[in-house]
Amino acid sequence: NAGVTQTPKFQVLKTGQSMTLQCAQDMNHNSMYWYRQDPGMGLRLIYYSASEGTTDKGEVPNGYNVSRLNKREFSLRLESAAPSQTSVYFCASSGQMGQEKTYEQYFGPGTRLTVT
Amino acid sequence: AQRVTQPEKLLSVFKGAPVELKCNYSYSGSPELFWYVQYSRQRLQLLLRHISRESIKGFTADLNKGETSFHLKKPFAQEEDSAMYYCALILGFTSRAREGKESNDYKLSFGAGTTVTVRA
Numbered sequence: 001n002a003g004v005t006q007t008p009k010f011q012v013l014k015t016g017q018s019m020t021l022q023c024a025q026d027m028n029h030n031s032m033y034w035y036r037q038d039p040g041m042g043l044r045l046i047y048y049s050a051s052e053g054t055t056d057k058g059e060v061p062n063g064y065n066v067s068r069l070n071k072r073e074f075s076l077r078l079e080s081a082a083p084s085q086t087s088v089y090f091c092a093s094s095g096q097m098g099q100e101k102t103y104e105q106y107f108g109p110g111t112r113l114t115v116t
Numbered sequence: 117a118q119r120v121t122q123p124e125k126l127l128s129v130f131k132g133a134p135v136e137l138k139c140n141y142s143y144s145g146s147p148e149l150f151w152y153v154q155y156s157r158q159r160l161q162l163l164l165r166h167i168s169r170e171s172i173k174g175f176t177a178d179l180n181k182g183e184t185s186f187h188l189k190k191p192f193a194q195e196e197d198s199a200m201y202y203c204a205l206i207l208g209f210t211s212r213a214r215e216g217k218e219s220n221d222y223k224l225s226f227g228a229g230t231t232v233t234v235r236a
Contacts, residue, residue, distance in 0.1 A: 051221075092160075103206055104165075110159065
């Protein structure tokens, strides 16, 4: 199992450009999450999805949109990139072990995005 | 609103010395807390959770409800413990699917993180 995969690993955008960050998990998890990691701010939740067909805003959703394409995939879109969106983006998933929900989140390797 | 506070951004200790990373939380219900770790060039991973009361890689963390704290401790730090450490708190929520079905789920609220450097 690959776990949680993210593409691309690195990206440089100009202000105003758009792009989509892709995330996929092969652990049959229901829940998926997008975070951004900034120095001194820790990990902040952008959007999350409790199951296929649902998405909810996290702490810092402005400037982002998401799509839960199916159970495996959860993409994050920047419609018009701004320098304030320069960050490292992490995708994560969590699921159940048998009948019990496990609260452990499994993280992807991250995407380092620079907006100039 | 910030639910988890890690007051130290940076912590530097010598190898063999004790290390303690502070974490305080604010939560009205019964909290469930975790410590996650990110080693250099690796992805974030779970280190330990308070409900399992386990010791992982020599680290322990005790939930103190009176002081609303969940500090991470290790009596003898090793160089391989150098990493970024995050304290995290579970927040429950109810999500509604397109068909109108509600489900209870959770998300994590992370602290700002503490970078630990263990010097030889």
